[in-house]
Amino acid sequence: MIQLYKKGNTDYKKNGDIVLLPTECLLDSTLNGDWIGSMSHPIDSEGRWKWITDDAVIKAPASDGTQQLYRIVNYDIDDNKGVTCDLEHIFYDSMDDCWIDDKRPTDTNGQGALDSIITNPKYTGSSDISRLSTAYYIDKNLMEALNGSDENSFISRWGGEIYFDNFHVSVNKRVGSDRNVEIRYGKNMNGMHLNTDMRDIVTRIKPKAYNGHTMTNNGVVDSPNIDKYRIIHKKAMEFSDIKMREDAQDDDEANGIIVCDTQEVLDAALTTAAQEQFELGIDAPTVSGEINVFLLQNSKEYEDVKELEKVCLGDTVHCRNKRIDVVSDARVVRLVWDAIREKVNSVEIGELAYNYFDDVSSVKNAVEKVINVETNTVIAEKVQGVISAANAILMAQKDRANKTEVKAILMQDTDPESPSYGALCLGTQGLMLAMERTEDGSDWSWGTAIDYRSIHADYIITGILSDLNGTFYLDMETGELVMNDGTFKGVLNTYKDVGIGNWLYLGTQATDGNFSASGITVGPVGSGTDNKPLINMWGNQNNRSGSINILPFSGADDCSIFLTRDNSGNSIQLKTSALTINGKGGLTGTYQVTNSLTVEKGLVTGVS
Template sequence: MIQIYSPENENYENNGDAVLHPSSCKCHFEVNSEWNLEMVHPLDDRADLIVENAVLKVPSPYGELLYEIKKLDKSEYDIQITAYPFFMKAKKIFIFDKRAVDADCLTALNVVLDGSEFTCESNIKNKNTCYFENMNAVEAINGDVDNSIIKRWGGEIAWINNKVIIDNRLGADNGARAEFGYNLNSVQESIDLSDLCTRIYPKAYNGYMLPDQESVDSPLIDNYPDPYPKVYEYQNIKLAADASNSTSEDDILCGTLDDLYAALREAAVNEFANGVDKPSIQYTVDMVDLSRLDNYKDFKDLLVVQLGDTVHVKHRRLGIETSQRVLSIDYDCILQKIDSMSLGTDVTGYFDQVGAITSTFNKVVDTSTNTLLADKVKGIIDASNAYFKAQKNVAHKQDIRAMLFEDLDPSSETFGAMCLGTQGIQISKKRNEENTDWVWGTAINFESIIADYIITGILSDKSGNFYLNMDTGELVMNDGTFKGDLDTKNSIKIGDKLILANALNNFQGGFEGHIYVGDDDSETNILMRDADDYPMAGNNYRGMFLNAGDVSISLTSENSNKKVFIDAPNGISINGNNGLTGTYTVSESLTVNSGLVTGVK
């Protein structure tokens, strides 16, 4: 049954304003992509109820789901409707400044949805930090910005009425099976062998490989007409003699070469267990057409799968079995069954790339000290040196010291020049005004790089104590110093403490911190002083001074002598009442305002 609720009717637990009788109604679900509903309804006596922001309740694989109508196209005979999950109404929640600090995914979701009617669920336990500023709640959860939950924590999303679920993965492996490889119009098949590997030459840290050009072959190598060889590098497999002192917990240290060879063979076998010897296959399955086939029993398990489920697919022609994920489903809400689906070995590539970037970063960063792991940085440098050494070994000596490549036709797509020589590389895309030479821009020499743009991931010093992660915008500097002024358009946000502690030359073991409101040396400032043996040996002096022109308040503690000084040339005022100064004779009463004498009778 498909029901409609008017925009004013929010009692979704009861029956709607009417039952609709559409000619077509299908829901589309896709992993980490669009969920929507498309419906076609005749222009009958119920058509007037179909308006923008009305809510539809429809059957689905997740039970009854609510969708809000956002687009209508009316023709002479019917109305075409596009609606989106009810949770999209959370766009009305605007966030000025909320933060999830060192939190798991569920905590971050609760920060975003706090105080609203929307709920959340997540099984992602890894910790991260995210600042939600000037965005709505849906953007904070699934926006294409760095500070969104899906970018920081990853996972896969389901929009279930007023609840959002973000789990490590949607669906499950319930043992569903299917057999493809027939010549069927109802099954579209795309096979990609570009990343296939059936023969591995494993390489360890420092370039060690198996002896006598030995390879590790896949059990499926004979299923293909030719082998697919690749070198797999395992920088974490090391001879103990080669390992630095700063090894990580992922490192496998081997006492002998035989131990190292055994570890390499095991690592290669694990690659095949993870499916590198199977092609990437995508299937698009039309369940309606498939149901008419005599061998429909081979596909019956597909009737009950849900988004994200694993399906074990046997491919008759290739003679292999692959594990496919249900990447999308089109569900017929009238017939209440799956209309079509897509199966694939790749799950929504973009979000996997986000996860890959995060996992790589975590392997490089030592979270206990907040520095880049020195041996990882050294490994990158060593690898670069190894590549350049290999390049040098195969290079052919030339009589010339530099070469110029140029395309002088301004209309050409390859217009530009590159000068390559023993002193470096120069690149240009512009001629000088006289058109006699190139205006060289990008330059690389032995010591430096000059360019308008450098696009990279992590910039780090050689020790890993200072680095800038371009992907996340995080600048980490351990025991570093900023020189010059720090100007920002917005406020500066401090973590737990703001510590101002400049050593004083004329204080024994003393420190001083100064905050100015305005320019340096402004008359409006706060001074904090902490000194030993001042103003004489044996004294412990602590003080805070608030200064605003001629007015100041001082709080001091000198050994056991604790004082508060107020210097106000024009007197002290409380709640608009000035305090009295002088000698008075009291005949009737005193007027006291918050401890200050403000009147005498």
């Protein structure tokens, strides 16, 4: 029986204002999708059709045995066909009357999140999801918060599957049950369109334990269905929760890790683990598609699918392929229910897919916009925006992350022939990367390490290096260092020991021609004896410390560097191990330089 409540009547616990006699009433529900419907009613002499108006509500029997409320959202009247209308589940009303101004469920489970975002006592919610997460909801309605496209939606942060029951919503780990319903297929049937995907079948497993340990003689485990296919589908699988004693940590067994003392024990553990994969259906094809029970009910093939009349949304069904006699499990991801005949009209089976990270790409695109595609360099004035956007990506990742008691994890591929050969160790203190093993093969040879303060690597390859505020940038390819305020542009080099036969390298060159070496100004070029360029060094403090960097002048055969006194008349003193006089390096302590160096095109040729 389908009852109608006229607009304004919200006493749904009582009978409706009138009983309708529609010719069709189909309720279409999709797992984590739309709950909608359609209804057709004749233009009857009693005038029941006149009650079908916008905002009226019908109550109809549902597939789970309950009575569900649906609101009429639009209708159309045709003198010949009667009245047709579209329906939305009554919980869709929460798009209008359950508004969230600012709610931030923080570090809470699914139930805590629902309690926070359901702001109208008219609605209730329940969840068995124990994982902890955090989300921010500002100016959203309840339906958006539950399953909107925003990355903060409940489904994105906590996961789960949504099921409506009038004004109550449950978001649990899983909807439906296994009612032991089996459908049989294997030939084309009018009303049944199923796709069988054989690409991911595995009928032979080569199991590997933690750290690459295998069964005796690289043994394998075969599926009971291995002979039902034309070829053997083999795959290597790693079971990192199975370890040999030498690889185990003290608390592994307490944490559920299987620790094996002998090869025989390891063989048994790996065999059991592989067999469990076959029990989970890895040796069966993936089945998806649609079955129209209404079309099949008058055919002889109806016997193969009639049990579908018992299923509900989210249920597991067992699909038996009559050609190869292999059973695959699938979920009812969409169900169309005939509320007049009170039976399933059609179902869609397959697997519910989740993709929580699509929206993060918009943040990533913002980062990519600060790259100059013509020069393949960072746009200096946008460096601060780069960091802000990068932080936004990491914060988006952090907000989606699940808390875990594990303080560190090791991901590795120990097969040298594998394209993903290598290891990543990730924990609360940083991460390490390796692409090769140590010489004795006992561990990975870690080539890169990143902690909170630094990066240690054999190579750090980059194009442009800049500070946070864009004050300067350094072109790592050309060595050009540029101050964006125009005070400096030049080539940055490092110094080497000064001594006969050694080269002197350029220090930082200012636009006024002066040179700076660790606080000591070396500047301006003058004219000396025999037209040799002279560089006088002076300072305004006593006992300066640092190193001396000198420009190899072009266009001159040699130059002399005279160390003179500071502004107070004191001799300049250098505390350095970088300066070598007469080939004697490694000077320590305070060393007073009073002599001059003769430099010929940057090469030290004499000390006087």
